[in-house]
Amino acid sequence: xxDIKRSSSLYFPDGNIVLIAENCAxxxxxxxxxxxxxxxxxxxxxxxxxxxxxxxGCPIVRLSDSKKxxxxxxxxxxxxxxxxxxxxxxxLDFLAVSIMLRLGSKYGIEFxxxxxxxxxxxxxxxxxxxxxxxxxxxxYDAEEKTGIVIKHPMLLxxxxxxxxxxxxxxxDLRSIMKAAxxxxxxxxxxxxxxxxxxxxxxxxDFTACILDQESxxxxxxxxxxxxxxxxxxxxxxxxxxxxxxxxLLLNAWHDTSLSFSLSSHxxxxxxxxYSLEAHLDDAAICAECTEEIIHQTKEQRRAIFxxxxxxxxxxx
Ligand SMILES: [Zn+2]
Numbered sequence: 001x002x003d004i005k006r007s008s009s010l011y012f013p014d015g016n017i018v019l020i021a022e023n024c025a026x027x028x029x030x031x032x033x034x035x036x037x038x039x040x041x042x043x044x045x046x047x048x049x050x051x052x053x054x055x056x057g058c059p060i061v062r063l064s065d066s067k068k069x070x071x072x073x074x075x076x077x078x079x080x081x082x083x084x085x086x087x088x089x090x091x092l093d094f095l096a097v098s099i100m101l102r103l104g105s106k107y108g109i110e111f112x113x114x115x116x117x118x119x120x121x122x123x124x125x126x127x128x129x130x131x132x133x134x135x136x137x138x139x140y141d142a143e144e145k146t147g148i149v150i151k152h153p154m155l156l157x158x159x160x161x162x163x164x165x166x167x168x169x170x171x172d173l174r175s176i177m178k179a180a181x182x183x184x185x186x187x188x189x190x191x192x193x194x195x196x197x198x199x200x201x202x203x204x205d206f207t208a209c210i211l212d213q214e215s216x217x218x219x220x221x222x223x224x225x226x227x228x229x230x231x232x233x234x235x236x237x238x239x240x241x242x243x244x245x246x247x248l249l250l251n252a253w254h255d256t257s258l259s260f261s262l263s264s265h266x267x268x269x270x271x272x273x274y275s276l277e278a279h280l281d282d283a284a285i286c287a288e289c290t291e292e293i294i295h296q297t298k299e300q301r302r303a304i305f306x307x308x309x310x311x312x313x314x315x316x
Contacts, residue, residue, distance in 0.1 A: 018060050021071075072099045101117065104116060117173065182312075185312070187209065226296070231293055245289040
């Protein structure tokens with residue numbers, strides 16, 4: 001017992017139970033924790049312990065979680081509230097949300113578990129409309145100069161996506177898997193190789209990522225070809241003989257989009273991200289044709305998003 005250290009911020013003199021995680025003691029209020037968790041209530045109702053199982057005169061409950069996890073959980077109880085963790089509040093880092101999901105589930109604390117799921121679902125939407133909205137929002141940064149791709153309501157890097165998937169598999173959160181796998185597959189090849197070497201990701205996910213990136217490049221190229229094809233059909237019946245939009249579009253596609261579509265494995269990137277409107281503007285394509293191409297681009301992205309599970313190995 002001599003190696004046990006008292007938590008500096010979560011050791012209340014009037015607490016009546018001591019939780020021990022690793023070598024750290026948290027003196028807290030049994031009825032307060034029991035109010036939120038049936039599991040804690042049951043733990044606290046065990047028979048009175050021997051004096052050797054007391055600490056500062058309080059009964060001890062040893063927990064198998066890390067001290068970091070328990071500290072975080074207790075901070076939510078003592079320093080936060082449901083409001084403080086609502087989606088409109090500050091962004092949490094992924095570790096915090098993963099602790100909320102794991103401990104919220106383990107101890108049956110519904111408001112904490114639900115808050116974690118709400119945040120995960122906001123970052124990894126299951127419908128194209130929500131995904132598109134997220135990617136167009138200020139909270140998404142595909143350029144990720146800081147490493148943070150999603151900034152709210154959770155801070156996420158591309159490599160975090162692998163841990164999100166692990167959580168999704170463990171807690172059966174199927175709705176977030178599609179967008180989470182897509183983000184995982186956006187890691188550049190050299191990064192993936194590095195993560196594999198450092199055992200940050202496993203072989204199965206690594207291989208699936210490589211194969212899926214190839215599929216995504218194909219989907220991207222196919223999407224562009226469809227846009228041109230559908231645009232040509234759109235133009236049937238178009239009568240302005242001076243209109244050279246098709247030729248201009250083919251030239252622009254050849255100059256910019258062709259190389260982009262053959263190299264990018266991010267076919268869900270928004271037209272804003274690759275400045276589609278500016279390209280069409282530069283090529284002097286008329287407003288009506290621009291509108292049609294933007295519309296077709298969105299529909300292609302929608303088809304790709306909805307079709308992701310069928311062609312991505314990481315999702316099977
Ligand atoms: Zn036109």
